[in-house]
Amino acid sequence: QQQVKQSPQSLIVQKGGIPIINCAYENTAFDYFPWYQQFPGKGPALLIAIRPDVSEKKEGRFTISFNKSAKQFSLHIMDSQPGDSATYFCAALYQGGKLIFGQGTELSVKP
Amino acid sequence: GAGVSQSPSNKVTEKGKDVELRCDPISGHTALYWYRQSLGQGLEFLIYFQGNSAPDKSGLPSDRFSAERTGGSVSTLTIQRTQQEDSAVYLCASSSRAYNEQFFGPGTRLTVL
Numbered sequence: 001q002q003q004v005k006q007s008p009q010s011l012i013v014q015k016g017g018i019p020i021i022n023c024a025y026e027n028t029a030f031d032y033f034p035w036y037q038q039f040p041g042k043g044p045a046l047l048i049a050i051r052p053d054v055s056e057k058k059e060g061r062f063t064i065s066f067n068k069s070a071k072q073f074s075l076h077i078m079d080s081q082p083g084d085s086a087t088y089f090c091a092a093l094y095q096g097g098k099l100i101f102g103q104g105t106e107l108s109v110k111p
Numbered sequence: 112g113a114g115v116s117q118s119p120s121n122k123v124t125e126k127g128k129d130v131e132l133r134c135d136p137i138s139g140h141t142a143l144y145w146y147r148q149s150l151g152q153g154l155e156f157l158i159y160f161q162g163n164s165a166p167d168k169s170g171l172p173s174d175r176f177s178a179e180r181t182g183g184s185v186s187t188l189t190i191q192r193t194q195q196e197d198s199a200v201y202l203c204a205s206s207s208r209a210y211n212e213q214f215f216g217p218g219t220r221l222t223v224l
Contacts, residue, residue, distance in 0.1 A: 032210065034212070034213075036215075041217070042217055042218075043115075043202055043204075043215035043216050043217050043218050044154070044202070044215045045215065046212055046213070046214070049212065089154060091154075093210065095167070096161070096209040096210055097142060097144060097159040097161060097167060097209050097210075098144075098156045098159060098167070098169075098170065099144070099146070099154075099156060099213060100156065101153055101154035101155075102153075103153050104153060104154075
């Protein structure tokens, strides 16, 4: 019940495409849903986050869509660029401090 | 300002040895977290400190793992009698308080031979 399931495991898109990464959860006690971007050899960096009382949030080219009733949320990257090639993790915050992470999606944006 | 820093960046040790990993959080952050990242298990929560409260140790995989936070700032994660399955990247994060954005350090890559 503490799991966050993320798909797909890997994704290849052309420059300008719109990759979509999906996550699903079961525990309704989760109350904050961040997305992290990680480059090789670096720690994860917060990209964008949403709380369950909001259905959509946009920051620059990144958008989170949140469906509370379905317990699903997704990340869309508009006009993707080769520099967006990284591993993306969704997460859910539990009991105030624990981030429960999805399995990660390795995104490759081809020029 | 400076971000979360961790040392060493890489640590190679022999099976059975003890190791200490250090984390310096962002100045003023009251909450500090340790996570482990490995190929097989992904990113896993280990332990969480918030102010002067007792730490949440629910993610520590065995009693060989312990952590302390001195003076509400620097934290040390200690692994005793290391095993090969302990090989992973150990990540530290801090936040201004619980429920706030967690900022991650670059991690310590631990290799147990």
